[in-house]
Amino acid sequence: MAELAPIHPCLWFDSQAREAMEYYVSVFPDSRLDRIDEYPDEKLDEHFTGMSGKVLNGQFTLNGVPFTCLDGGPLFTFNESISFMVSCADQDEIDYYWSKLSHVPESEQCGWCKDRFGLSWQVVPANMGELTRTPAQIRVMMRQKKIVIAELENA
Structure with missing residues (x-):
């Protein structure tokens, strides 16, 4: 093959x-x-x-x-249907990438952000699946803009 x-x-x-x-x-x-x-x-x-x-x-x-x-000119633009995930080891990494990539506050939701070029990113903990196992954790995550690991762990 x-x-x-x-x-x-x-x-x-x-x-x-x-x-x-x-x-x-x-x-x-x-x-x-x-x-x-x-x-x-x-x-x-x-x-x-x-x-x-x-x-x-x-x-x-x-x-x-x-x-x-x-x-290529203005014919096509980015939208939220395509994003790149940044799997972070800890809160310090989340904070670092969020500070570098989030430039459109009204686009922030559940770890998603948009950079200054209009490209969408998901800045999330590598263990996001473990942090969103319960309905309470999911409710907390849905209210977050930048993911705060401690809030998910304490939910």
Whole structure:
């Protein structure tokens, strides 16, 4: 049987792909910018004018996971139906990632947050399943924005 191709996310940004890659690799350990290919200087067609210097194909690694991204213009935007989970070992990790990734307070709910680029994240304890076993724990979690482990343990 042939080896399966790895699957990894591709993120479409309006025009902030380079800024997003640089930001994300500063937030996560074991991360790096791998490659940035830019759009050519010439006009490609009526949809891709003014793209010179923007990211045609960006490749980066976050915490060992490969990502691809591009600047594609405003046609498509992120929404909450797709998010990335950050499984945290403890409250200090939750607090760290929350402080780096949550930039839209009205989008915060049950450990979900939205970053400054509009991408949704779930910043949760690695043992979230153990912390939401009872109805009381689930009620507490449903009222939380950022997950507070002690509140779930005490519910």
